[in-house]
Amino acid sequence: MSQTRAGWLLPTPFGRFELDQLRPLRDLTVLHAWMNDPEVAAFWDLAGPREVLDRHIAAVLSAAHSEPYLGRLDGEAMSYWEIYQADQDPLAEHYPARHGDVGIHLLIGPGGYRGRGIGSALIRAVADWALSRTASTRVVSEPDLRNQRSIRAFTNAGFEARGVLELPDKQAVLMVYDQTLVPWCGDSEQSRRAG
Template identity: 30%
Template sequence: MTFTFRPLDPLKDAELLHSWVTHPKAAFWMMQEAKLQDVERAYMEIAADEHHHALLGLRDGVPVFLMEKYDPARRELVGLYEAQPGDVGMHFLTPPTDTPVHGFTRAVITAIMAHLFEDPATRRVVVEPDVRNTAVHALNAAVGFVPEREIDKPEKRALLSFCTREQFEKAVAA
């Protein structure tokens, strides 16, 4: 599967995003009760933030997933771990579907990781999914993430995990 990326347009894409983040499948996204205006506002804040970026992943020009990348030394994980130069934080969301495609989500996270490592400054990717999100833990492991420890964030208990470029390349070559 081939994906391309484009910056998310908070106003143009808000309705689509709203349908994704409020779906029961997206419970770990913590926006179940969000109104359309809440989604617009949240992504306008990200668009204005030089340390946090939202992108849509496209397949044949159609948005099929959301990816956020952020500087974990300045957003999300400030004070919760010792950031290193070249660390990039990442979140991703695949929307609900009535016709699941086997291997789709793994292809998405693989494409996201490859995209992040296209930047030579990226040395490792940092994630902090909810400890209860076992599905994403398995996907993370499949692309080379190694859990370090559980941490307490204001909104959740999270599993802090890291993946270096070498760990990613080894995992996807296997």
């Protein structure tokens, strides 16, 4: 993993994945199109006029505990990520949060990237990257219970389902990636943290 001028370059088996800080003036047009894709809209509730998305992004950018990113695979914008301090988020009221827990929200934008295993590889790469920036060893996510594709992607990335959460806007599955429970795989960052 290395830092580029625009963001972070993360190794994946699917190509060069760059995670760039979201730049609203540059990125919201493509993000708005993704939010209006019926497969995305079913779980993100941000479809409709651009103002709906603008309000959401403004809230994410103003929250001290959250960072929005655009993911590019081989230079093509293809995913949106929110990396946040889960223990400082309202989510922490609904599960046994640990100090330093990192949270992930994501969507895969273009349909051609969905259902091919790319999401799982990116989730794992981003989870490991997020943990490398903090003393935490745990990443959490809470996909909608109806979103079986997302739940499978998190499971295939090494997350465990830890129960159903009754959140104000959805029933969700608490997915937890605990790096202390992941078998050593030769990654120097992981072995450095464990030793």
